[in-house]
Amino acid sequence: MxxxxxxxxxxxxxxxxxxxxxxxxxxxxxxxxxxxxxxxxxxxxxxxxxxxxxxRFHPDEIKRALELRKKGFSLAEARLRLQREGVRVSRWTISLWEKRYGKKFSQK
Ligand SMILES: [Zn+2]
Structure with missing residues (x-):
């Protein structure tokens, strides 16, 4: 599709x-x-x-991307998964999120 x-x-x-x-x-x-x-x-x-x-992106989508990364998915794999879930995002954006929000979301 x-x-x-x-x-x-x-x-x-x-x-x-x-x-x-x-x-x-x-x-x-x-x-x-x-x-x-x-x-x-x-x-x-x-x-x-x-x-x-x-x-452009909802915090939940950013969180989801970071979750995938924490589970060990590569940027390309995480991107593909998100795409299947209807989130269009570039690998570059995911790596940007990691830098920007990685700490914030890993603190629980
Ligand atoms: Zn509105």
Whole structure:
């Protein structure tokens, strides 16, 4: 089964993953202004270009990836398993999670 990448996914809500979002106003920085999108499902606002990549994955998915790694799966194997569970993630991302969240999730 191959799933085509939804072109609208880029604009889907990083909080609830709804794709029901609309352009709504701007967020101003010192030098730049960024367009904001409003999520019609949960009512939160986000800037697609900055938050999308950071908030794309659910903590449970990150936890699951780290669990697989702890069980001894290689990055490639862990990636494949996640893919079967419907989580599209790169090996690079998994290794990033390990660096960033590895300690946090191993403390129990
Ligand atoms: Zn939302």
């Amino acid at each position: 191959t799933r085509k990448r939804d072109p609208k996914a880029k604009f889907s809500c990083p909080y609830c993953r709804s794709s029901d979002t609309v352009w709504r106003g701007y967020r101003y920085n010192e030098k730049t202004k960024k367009r904001m999108r409003l999520c019609n499902s949960c009512g939160r606002k986000f800037t697609p270009d900055s938050m999308f990549f950071r908030m």
